[in-house]
Amino acid sequence: MARSNEEVEALLREYADLLLITGGDAFRARAYEKAARAIGGHPVDVARLDAKGLREIPNVGKSIADKVVEFLRTGTMPAVEEARAAIPAGVRELTAIPALGPKKAMLLYEELRISSVDQLAQAIEEHKLRDLKGFGPKSEENILHGIGLLRAVGNRIPLHDAMDVADDIVAALSEVPGCQRCAYAGSLRRMKETVGDVDILVAAEDSAPFMDAFTGLPYTAEVIAHGLKKTSIRTTKGLQVDLRVLPLDSWGAGMLYFTGSKAHNIRVRAIAVRHGLKLSEYGLFEAKSGKKIASRSEEDVYARLGMDWIPPTLREDRGEVKAALEGSLPALLHESDLRGDLHTHTDLTDGLEPLENMIAKAERRGYAYYAVTDHAPKLYMQQMTEEKMLAQRERLRELDRGRGHRDTRLLHGVELNIDADGEVDWPGDFLEGFDMCVASVHSQFGQDRDTMTRRLVRACENPHVNIIGHPTTRLIGKRPGVDADLDEVFAACARTGTALEINAHPDRLDLSDENILRAKSHGVVFALDSDAHSTRDLDHMRYGVGMAQRGWLTTDDVINTWSLTRLRRFLRKKPTDGGR
The missing domain is CATH 1.10.150.110 (DNA polymerase beta, N-terminal domain-like)
Known part of the structure; x- marks a missing residue:
């Protein structure tokens, strides 16, 4: 919790x-x-x-x-x-x-x-x-x-809040004697940006100890239902959590069934019916004889239906079943594929920790490169100046030179403000000195559609802007995205060699998975960044990875999975090949 x-x-x-x-x-x-x-x-x-x-x-x-x-x-x-x-x-x-x-x-x-x-x-x-x-x-x-x-x-809660609950419950139930497997399923496993409730599955021979342990958790506010197969609680934060205990032999079928989505499950069950089979949470069975065909792992169930295993983040009935039947599912990127973070802040502006702390955490995450991108001066409350930025650059270069055997290379960047007319904070000759520039909308969110579209397109066309940060500016459940012709913006990014950010902060998750899919169809490439303002924020990348996977992205699509050499080539903003 x-x-x-x-x-x-x-x-x-x-x-x-x-x-x-x-x-x-x-x-x-x-x-x-x-x-x-x-x-x-x-x-x-x-x-x-x-x-x-x-x-x-x-x-x-x-x-x-x-x-x-x-x-x-x-x-x-x-x-x-x-x-x-x-x-x-x-x-x-x-x-x-x-x-x-x-x-x-x-x-x-x-x-x-x-x-x-x-x-x-x-x-x-x-x-x-x-x-x-x-x-x-x-x-x-x-x-x-x-x-x-x-x-x-409605009553849905942000992904990271649900994940905190699920991680704690899985850890607690995994310690109960007799636990053979324990994991979360449902929309949380599919990494949806908001979650209505949390589904927990346990594989064990005897369910009673798990149900008792579950209802006895310190953050249980109400026991909604208590049974041998299913128990439901409401936490002190108001989140409903459902626990189901099933035999180990049914683990794969149960995980498939309770992960969903409903539309995905309907599609898969229809394929089972065409094969003369019946699929439930307990296994895949022959419809006539009732003989169990597969159940122990998801891979077994999908394979028996003639399909490749489908990653949970794709299970939304958006073409993944057809791709699995044809053997054409993408090799989705994973958090371990990320070689760096290209949008982070320090206490020089609105971050909470000094440069050295942020770099040390990036090293512990095993990054090959790490960019510091504090705010430019037109985000007025930060009181940035050219002198402060140049002093930070010198300190960063000093740290980079003195790193000896350490592998993380340091990049000096900036997060620019996209003005109402699409201009950015500093002139081109000053921007030349940065390794990279992120540009973001931080004000005047209510501009009309045409004006906002021109504003974003003009920023893309700036030869010094490499990444459009949190592109729609949304805050989930708090602020809607800006009104812009996103297809025109996506086309401009592809044309100019400008990456779109997938901002991994769980309040943003911007771009959303639907917009990632749209942008990908235009040939856009992406930067998957934490927008970290503290060392803890650097660990938010898991949520951005979830969005990227839901958008069917591979390592070729995400610039900070690339080698530093390939990344630097992209940052020179040569639009002809998208940096590929």
Whole structure:
């Protein structure tokens, strides 16, 4: 389950939101947001720190440290409780809607007594918002779109939150005597960006010890159902987890069945029927005699149906069954194929740790190369200057020269801001000095479709821009992607030799798998990056790999699986061969 860091981070972020809703000091709210981010990304569990140790974390002052100590001691943070009490019921619910900030949520309550998403949707339908200051037809349209996003997510939770739960449960149940196999299945195994519930499978002869251990886990809030074959719980975070215990001989069939997707399973079962067979979670059987044909491994089941084994991330009924029958499935890339990370930050801008720490973690991950890409000056709160950037470059070159036998080569890059008109921060002569440039949209997300498309295409056409970072700017469940003709952007990337980023941060996962598939059809190549702001963030690559696999990508498609020589050739931005 989540470390204390995540719990504290969530509370401090909530407090910052509550301060803004009640018209509190914006700078104070910002201070709590910065402290929340610093604690969330801190490598040491804050439950092990006293007030003095907490104050050593960047952006954590005495007042915040004292609040954290009190929460860790008592389980409550009185300042948050008091702020919650001052907010009318339902107003915080409104702030979860993308495109609706805390001040506007409070205004809606004060002027129209709106305190729920349903009430807000009804008010928009009746055009009641248009007479309010700061609202209009465009605002109504944006808020309705945000409500749609919120409802689409529903009770689903982000992939990484579900993964944390599943990893802990699998580890705990694997220690129960008699466990022969234990793994998670379902949409989590398929690496979908959000998860409705978690499916855990255990192979064992006796199910009772596992069901008892499962319901006795410390983060079990409710036992929904308790049986010998299936038990369901709800965790303290509200996530439903289902445990099934089956015989070892049925492991492969069970994993196939419970991994899904439903559409994939229907397609595979139809093939079984055509062969005179029946497929269930217990095995593949002859329909007439009931004789078991295959069950122990997924490979056996697929092979008996004349198919290659299909990686779980492809099992969405998007052509994978046909490819498996024809022997034409792609050799998907894996995390071990990544030779480097091309988008990371340090505490020179909004990162949480110094350059040296980030490099050391990259070395431990076994990277052949590693790029530092702190923000350029037009992300104004970072206060970047040419002098600071050049000093960082000199330090990076010094570290690179003095590395002796170490294998990780260091690249100096920058994350540029794509202005409203598609221009970037620095002139070409200054950009020439970087090993590589990532360019990203960080503001003015609401531009109309044509303007946003031209903005992104112009950035692609800049001869110094190598990668478009988090291309749609989406935050899952919080902010929709920008409105742009993505096919035109993808075509421009292919034409200019500009890579598109697959941002592995679990709040982004941008590009999505659907957009990866579309971009790949245009001949685009990709950079799979962590966008790390701390050493812990470097481990988010597993989620980006999941998106890349769902997009059918191979090592030829992802530039940071290439050798440094081939990568450098691509970074010279020769569009004729895409760097291949």
